[in-house]
Amino acid sequence: MFAYNTIYIPFINSRPLIICWCSRNIQNSRMKFGKEYASQMVPEWQEAYMNYDSLKTILKDIQRMKQRSRQNGGLKRAMTLYRAFSGLVQGQKKTPISPSKKDIESQYILVNSVSKNGSESYETTFLKVAEEGGECEQEYFRRLDDEFNKVDKFYRTKVKEVIAEAESLSQQMDALIAFRIKVEKLQGVLQDSTQSEPVEQKQETTSSGIKSVPLEILGHVKLNKTFETPGSIIQNFVNVAGQTETFSRENLKKVEKQLKTAFVEFYLKLRHLKSYSFLNILAFSKIMKKYDKITSRRASTSYMRMVDNSYLSISDEQVTKLMERVEDTFIKHFSNSNRRKGMNNLRPKTKKERHRISFSLGLFVGCSAALILALILIIHARGLLDKRGKTQYMENMFPLYSLFAFVVLHMLMYASNICFWRQYRVNYPFIFGFKQGTELGYREVLLVSFCLAALALTSVLSNLDMEMNPKTKEYEALTELLPLGLVLLVIIVLICPFNIIYRSSRFFFLASLFHCICAPLYKVALQDFFLADQLTSQVQAIRSLEFYICYYGWGDYKQRQNTCKSSGVYNTFYFIVAVIPYWSRFLQCLRRLCEEKDPMQGYNGLKYLATIIAITTRTAYSLYMGFSWKIISGIFSAIATIYGTYWDLVVDWGLLQRQSKNRWLRDKLLIPSKSVYFAAIVLNVLLRFAWLQTVLNIQFSFLHRQTLITIVASLEIIRRGIWNFFRLENEHLNNVGKYRAFKSVPLPFTYCEEDEDHNE
Template identity: 50%
Template structure:
């Protein structure tokens, strides 16, 4: 693979604009090469074609004297004593010199940009390391106080069952960093991972605390003084409450402060340890990406200077790379030392000195694509197509749609199986979204908050959709044969239970606690669904409102699920749908079940409005409230057909909801139609290179929103059955939601890119009185 492709592949997506612009520098060098070649062709005349070409100026093998005559790099001081570099090209008067001046000017801009970004991020990790070090002191003191409530620091110099800690901000001595070369860091870190797979020497299960406190490691220093009273360390320390559960939210409503005094109980200690463990993992991930950022940019500068030497026949690489290596970017030792200290602290305090276990948490392995997933996806796809063809041929051969009893049967049985069809279509759209997110380098695992190595690929989602399609189509085909054949009358009860059996099977698999069929993804889905149902008692996260938005497009699927209650709960399995609407309970559920997703989004908007005090969330909540009104009015009109007043109300409410939702989709959720954008009628940043795709998407969103309005008012073609039209409109809404999902996540990704936000914000467990004093000052 060429370096340019590898460089782009290894970029942190949210930091892409902070990397060196390698392609633009290559473009300038291509101009230089073309200029040199054109001059060379003009210089070689026919009479001199066979003469020996003299060597180009500058292709000498001498060292520093020739190099110093090519460029002169100066280090200047900017605002706030910040360094920046400016290169003077000493051979500007020669042919092609202007292009080389442009190259070095651009090279300096990129070096200053990359170096400034790296120093800013390095300052951030220093501050965060100081915070984590302070948090670890409090955690160790809390451990001592909880596990030894009657013991103070002066009573004993040794404390059982308490892990030690070490500072993350220790000043690095010369012994720590001598002989460290940047280009050897990758192999050295890998070697460190392999040479200590077992717990540290001296650690034992019988007395782990003693082993950790007494072991001698050059990277380990104790910051906690075990001879002092833990209450002195914990003085002024309070526990943070983030209102992350319904109970804590309810408590927070009646309390002004989200901080409480320490209660020194085991549950409090457990929660603090868990939150600090997550903070260390996220901090280590940040250090790894920062180190990789330094390595890739240093490699890019080295590669581009080699290309310059090749195209210009001058020797300037060593002079310029000396400046790069002496910059902050070329000295990643501080990041490496921080990584080593985080590893030691994390292994000692959060993995019982088991290095293998600790490194597995700090460095989770990337997910590996399996060939059996592709094979099974193709196999199930073929089976689904074959089953679908068999169903169509069966209906045509028996001419079911030409018989009254056959039409009634299809009206009764089809809604039960349409539920699975809507789910399959939604999974297919999600698989397509994942594919295009990856193609456009949209960091969807970070946005959704998936644990590394657990996110599903588009092949795996496609496998789930085709597998579900095979199960549903097989049940439908079996149902048809048993219903239409004379021998099937003896198995009428079994035949009626087939769709319910498939539904129960899907629910059992979804909520199964066993480690089968992507358990982590199933748990993530069920946990997010539960948070949506409990809105607004949980703080809203991106997965919460994203899932709730997906459910708003599954209104017909939710109503199909209500039919199961009518058929099997109200004893209408023999009379089917024609009798369901005569039950007041069914009609109530028919309205409520369609409103629930919009109501969840409305409550989520209210929660964010209370937390952020942003009127945008109020407008978003009013949008969902208008949709709730439109759905209720439309449903009442459907149940009371023929009343003009309800039709007018349905038309007005649906028109208002459609306009508000269309505007919000395009302008707010997608971030398009910006007035002062450099891309006319779009936005400044675009992940899709073909701009026409955005205009097509906007037009399709308007058309499909109008199709939803037609569904509301039951406009249908006379040649198609009512249920067919309803199914088509519901499927179009699901496809519109799939298109919306791609551009919504693209806009979220670009918002993160604009703020260089590549990490989760992890709340720390402790707060301090002195921090409040600093804020007041």
Template identity: 55%
Template sequence: MKFGKELVSQMVPEWQDAYMNYHHLKSLLKDIKSHTDRDRNSNRASTPRTPSKLTTSALKRKESAYRALNVLTRRRSSAVPEEEQVILVNMVPLGEDQNSETSKYETTFLMSSEEGGEYELLFFDALDEEFNKALNFYKSKVEEVQKEAKKLNKQVDALVAFRVQVHNPSLRFEFAAAEEDEAEALTPSSKVNNTRTSGSGMAHMEVINEELSSEGYPQGMDKGSNEAKSSNQKNAGGKRNSRRPTPLQVLEHFKINVTDETPWSILKSVLVGSDHELTFSREELRKIEEQLERAFIEFHQKLRSIKSYCFMNILAFSKIMKKYDKVTSRSASKSYLKMMDNSYLGSSDEVSRLMERVEAAFIKHFSNGNRRKGMNTLRPKAIKGKHRVSFFWGFLSGCTIALIAAIVVLIHIRDILNSEGRFQYMENIFPLYSLFGFIVLHLLMYGANIYFWRHYHVNYPFIFGFNQGTDIGYREVFLLSTGLAVLSLTGVLSNLEMEMEQNMKSFNASRELVPLGLLIVLLILTFCPFNIIYRSTRYFFLQCVLRCILAPLYKVTLADFFLADQFTSQVQAIRSLEFYICYYGWGDFKRRSHDCQHSDVYKAFYIIVAVIPYWIRLLQCLRRLFEEEDVHQAYNGMKYLSTIVAVAMRTSYDLNKGMTLKIIAGVTSVIATIFGTYWDLVMDWGLLQRTSRNPWLRDKLLISDHRVYFAAMIINVILRLSWMQSVLDFHEAPFLHKKALAAIMACLEIIRRGMWTFFRLENEHLNNVGKFRAFKSVPLPFNHDEDEHE
């Protein structure tokens, strides 16, 4: 793999603008090379004859003698080395302040007067710009993590004090006794060792005993703890100071923030208040440890990314300078790389030392001193590609194609399209199996999106909030979709009988229960508690579903409203679930007959289930409006409210024909379509920007071919107009049943949603890139008084 591609693959996606622009500098070197080659070719053309071998050898001897003399001269004198005669790199202060923190590096090219020197001047100007950019970004990130380390240090102090209060509440009285009687000079560690030597909290107490040593109170990660430690050791007469803050005194400066966000806690905070009183329970301690452990893991990942950023940039500058030496036949890389090694980017070791302290603190406080266990938790879990996934995906894809071909052949042989029972089949069996078709198509679109997200380096695991190593790739999604497709197509084959058995005057009961059995199997696999079939992904999905159902009682995350948006394109699938209940609950499935369409309850729920996804999105917008105070959420809520009205009117017209309902359904649908289309293109996709450098698109695009975006906008508008078939009474084409037409319209909406999903996440990713947001913000369990304003 070439270094340019390796650099792109190793980048933190959200920091890509902060890395050295290797391709741009490489293109400048190509310009230098092309100019040099052009000059050489012109010189050769102007030379009438080629030099003889004797002349060539004489020139080589002369050149070697000159080099030897030049070397001897440099050795005897203190002249400037040859490498530094090409370039000089200096640190130039910005403004009157001579501080290095407000300085930048500038390279002076000493051979600009030579022919073609202007190209090399451009190269070094661009090189300095890229180096200063990388240097300033690295400095800002190091300062950022140092501030975060101080906050985590305070959190560790509070954690140790909280552990003491939980596992040994009587310790506060021992501290008070030590303060009253300084002569005894009892250390906290001795009291802890004497008062608790057994029990389930022994592992925690071992850590506490190390922390509450006589040499100082809770040690954290920064150097300030060591200073406090040495200051505690100093006392008049060589005695250690017995006046130390008790755990309660330490916790007085903190407010706990570990309340689970549940519907009950939300209602309680609204009715009673959000003040949380410390109870010092083991359950509360467990929540604090889990929350702080997640914060440590995320912080360690950030440190690794910063360290990788520094290494990859240094390597990139080294590679580009060696390429420059090769193209120009000069020796400028040595002096430039020497400057880079002496700069903050090449000589700073704050991140490495901070990583060591973080690892030591994590192993001590969260792994009970077990380094292997602690490092396995801190390190990212690499997802290993399994060949059997690709094999079974290919195998099941072949089975799917074979089953589709078998169904087509059976339909042709049995002449099912002209059978009298085809209408009965379309009214009863087809809606049952269409549910699985909608799910399979949605999974295929999601798998395709994952493939293209990875291709264009969209950090979708971070955007959705997946835990490290738990997200599944497109191969796994395709495997699930083809597996479900094989099961459902097998069921379709078993229900292709069009005529009832003459002796029983009914269909085979076991075959008629196949769709219900498939649905039950699908639900069992979804809710299966065992660690099979990607349990972490299934649980993440179910948690998002629960938060969507209980909106607005949960804080809305991107994954929540993203899933709710997907549900708005699965209205027909939700209606199929309603039909399952009616058909198998009150219908005569043995005779393939039902009376659902004539039930007022069924008609009412037929409208309700269609607006539930839009209602969820409306509640989520209201929750975000009150929390974030963003007026755009109000407009977004109005969009979903207009869609609710349009869907209700179209469904009412579909159930009860009438000119008045037709006009109302048409008008509301036009309003909702215009509103939704504008929001898709402008707000969700970020397109149609008149002042953009890419006309009517965005400034930043992941796809180089701009025609893709214009085609996507046109397709989105066309597919959004699929509602016209319900208002203009295109319910039954000459060769299509109305159920088949409704299923096709639902599939088109799923395809539109899949296309929307890619561009929506692309826009979100580019927003994160613009703000360099690459890591999750994990809430800390304690709020310190000094950080209250934050």
């Protein structure tokens, strides 16, 4: 019969943790705990957790020393057979040890609280140093104390922060309630109802703790103005001071929304604190039990008694009560006393892995592979590469279908990014600001990408005719409209308001895209400039959309003919659409420069300005040719490439640090193999110079010009996919270095009592 023990840890890191172990296989269970312990850490706080692996390494050294000691001890006992016999009767009888003395001698450690520089810490004295191997055990307890003091100090700091934030939120709630009363004009009604109450009822109300909120609070607060939308900016310029209505329902909704978000984020902090406390206490318990087993001592009881009496354990009740008060406040004031609705908003939703996702993904991967194989076989079987209409097909149809190739390739790169971000515990949902439980995993992204690939390949197979209909002297209208229909289908799905096909992710993408288009009118968040950077690698896809409009709007799609390249309007927009993503990033940098006063944003803006000039001159050379355009485009492209490469490696990736302990990289690396970083550096440099094909006009006889353009554009997408991983890795490590695990939520009110007192 096996003895099983199970510990249930509710809601740690957005999912329940269940740790089971069997006494028969204790070693495997400990390995499992170490992995579970690491997986349940708050990623940005991982350095503040107890270093379980390092302490376990010391215990392994102690275990090896004990084993060697037992082996040597066997030889020593064998030598006692040759010692002189001392007799059966002792000449002097030993006195028994008193109970108090026995208790003292049975102890192995003494744990004391020490005050250093005004802060409390703990020191453990190992009482068996004189024994063989005692120095190693003493070192273990010294490291153990360092880890516990680190954990305790960090926890104290975070608890103080949440208590201070709780007081601030309490003041914000007082102001919100007064603001509600002012907007709803309820103050007179409340006063009348209070005056009409009997004295006994008033006393009962007072004794029950219910109090009315005085409107005088509003005289000591001011409503913070936010300039995050074009409307707020325009309103700030148009409205004259004193003419705006502060106590309006519109402002009330904004205030409630801000405070609701602040409470949700604050509750998440409290949950992380409870998880942090529980996991660390469990880790100390585990490591001490492991110590007891290896050394055959009973020191865990004494040490865990200290842990249980420390701030790490005692303050857990305080955090729990604070969580309960937050729940009650949120349910009452933001969920209309609907507890189920309120708790659903407060608690992060657990993302479930559905088998139908894996099944559908496998289905569409198989369909895409089969369609690609069928496409290759049909081309060779029909000899389509030798048909007269091949050139016409490549000039007209190939640019239409290459759009889907660019989108699918970018999505595949993004799916691989998500897979590796998860593997190396990069907290990409927090960095991008996804609503918890709604972010897409790599399986979902792969499913969408292969579904789109299957549809596009089906459209290509249906539209492989290289010869016109001999009777009508035209191509089939229905099949010629398939690319346009597929584009319209994608747009319809993207803007579909119904809760299907990952609506939250679609709307998140559309909101960020709208912010990029409207730059610099919106406040720049990371997801906005990250998306704008993705668009800079999809210039050819944007040009394909321009070609769609020209081809189906003014061309003769039934004859597969167009006059786009000879149109001055088309050529003008050929410049503009290529510049739009870089211009958006340039404006975003200007906005951040004005708001943050960070000169690095100005330098980043110059990088995009240089790229705009390079793109413009390369486009002019591709359209008009000429030696002068070739020289100009080459010079500006080289400047922009060197500038961009340096920015990628040094600023965005944080690499090429000469004084780093990982030479030419950075101090902290998530990938164990350093060669991966050097390979990424080389690839980034090489792929950055893909523009040489345009400037040098490199052509291959076996490749059509449109095919070569598609290949060069695909290389840029691959470069961007590599850039994505290391860019977010560097962002994550910066958050880890600052223990930044939560969003900064602006509060709606500012108390100005101190300012008024100072002015008086």
